[in-house]
Amino acid sequence: MQTNILAAALVRAANGLADDAKDLPPGEYDIACTVALLGRVRKGAPYVQAVAQSARPWDLLALALSKLNGVTVASLVREVLANGIGSLGESVKEQADEAMATLVAATRREVSGKLTGDVTAAEVVDVRIIERSESAGA
Numbered sequence: 001m002q003t004n005i006l007a008a009a010l011v012r013a014a015n016g017l018a019d020d021a022k023d024l025p026p027g028e029y030d031i032a033c034t035v036a037l038l039g040r041v042r043k044g045a046p047y048v049q050a051v052a053q054s055a056r057p058w059d060l061l062a063l064a065l066s067k068l069n070g071v072t073v074a075s076l077v078r079e080v081l082a083n084g085i086g087s088l089g090e091s092v093k094e095q096a097d098e099a100m101a102t103l104v105a106a107t108r109r110e111v112s113g114k115l116t117g118d119v120t121a122a123e124v125v126d127v128r129i130i131e132r133s134e135s136a137g138a
Contacts, residue, residue: 009035009122016127024129033127037119044113054107057100 013033021029065073085093 005037005119005122006035009033009124013124013127016124017129020129030130031127032130034125036123036125038121038123039117039119041115041117043115046110046113048108049111050104051107051109052104055100055103057103060099060103 010031010033013031013035017031065076068076
């Protein structure tokens, strides 16, 4: 929602209380009002999106590690911990990126169109100052 329209509505509400507030001492007071909003909502067309969170890279890693013996797996872990992934060749990194892109692409699905909207006007009705005893409990 556009807060500038709502803020303007609150100011209009406060200005509408001029007669009610003339006998109040200086200070801060809570007000209650109803704001009727006018706006427009748009729904876009359905679209296809890859849901990267649905890709399961650990499945790929588990399969790759299952092809190795325990000593080789431990050796790989030590090497990565010692040298980071910088120790891998660029072609291996590219292959890993391609594998991940393939996994993510497999998660593509059609999703509903997005909702967007704008508030174009606000009307303030039923404005009142909340009595101090009323606002003290809030």
